[in-house]
Amino acid sequence: MRISELSAVSGVPLPTVKYYLREGLLPAGERTARNQADYGRAHVARLRLIRALTEVGGLSVADTREVLAAADDPQMPLDHVMGAAHDAVTNRAKPTRTEPEWSAARDIVLLLAEQRGWRVEPDAPAIDQAADAVAAVLAMDVPELHPLIDVYAEHAEELARREVAAVLSMGAPEEIVRGVVIGTIVGEALLNALRLMAQQSVSIALLEPGPGGP
């Protein structure tokens, strides 16, 4: 198909398609005439992936390029591709880490991971992100909430099992990368929204005066 059709089929505006071509995110089409090239289904799939990365994931063009480069490298093991996607996502958050309690919180996170047998790259940004949250919980003097750290870890593990299994069932590597991105980013938004809905429901039920009191 011609570039105008590629734009129509993918729903990506023509100037944006041209921009992705210039930036090298989208591979060039097959040259058919002086000023014409032919694009195929792979280009449509690639455009969808770029959109998932930039629009749903909020990644910059530079981060998108890195994730795509990892996905395109046939020598790159799949878990490194996943790592690139994760890093791109977690790099969006840039909290300050000046507190003295922070490295203690990071140790708690590492211990938690060790106890559950998790194998995580020691420089994974998610570890620092978890340490930020644990440090905040510890600084806040709410001992009643500390047991939740383990509850979250337990649910995170079970969720990850289901998510990774679903993503791997997508088959082709480029599909899997798309799945990782959608699962990581859109999944996060969905999980958080459903959790807020469930919290509202549970607290309404617990707080209302029931037939037996209070």
Add this chain to the structure above:
Amino acid sequence: MRISELSAVSGVPLPTVKYYLREGLLPAGERTARNQADYGRAHVARLRLIRALTEVGGLSVADTREVLAAADDPQMPLDHVMGAAHDAVTNRAKPTRTEPEWSAARDIVLLLAEQRGWRVEPDAPAIDQAADAVAAVLAMDVPELHPLIDVYAEHAEELARREVAAVLSMGAPEEIVRGVVIGTIVGEALLNALRLMAQQSVSIALLEPGPGGP
């Protein structure tokens, strides 16, 4: 203590403390001299809460002010305080909602809630946030990931039960309010980070060639 000590004890830089005072997020200290005021433990606790909301939760100063106002109002029923914390969190994401599929996605979310017996205010922002995510999943042509929507709902419900129970065990109403805010916002950051760590671990384990084959 003096404002410089308050800064040292809380780890919040002095200019930031002064900024929070000016913005009314932090109540004024007790005036002890012309240019001096005395701050107490309540100020340290409030600074920690502000930091959790802004740094870990990523809330704007305006959203932080709203959550604190709800928390400070003794007339405010607890589920409304929860609502304010929830709204502040969900307001961070401002996705576009122009797609025709969006109201279909919202119906899916409402059906899901109904099937699980959730009681959610029909205008809760979390419903729209969930609809955004469901619409993105549906638009992305990844049928393998659709079953995850139910998986998320299941885990969200169980998590909410544990979270609300932990928060209610905090006893005094103003403690509970603090628990809601910390649980909602810091809990979200922690859950997401642990989920990324677990995803990495599960995918490394699944992708490596094991003793029994690839």
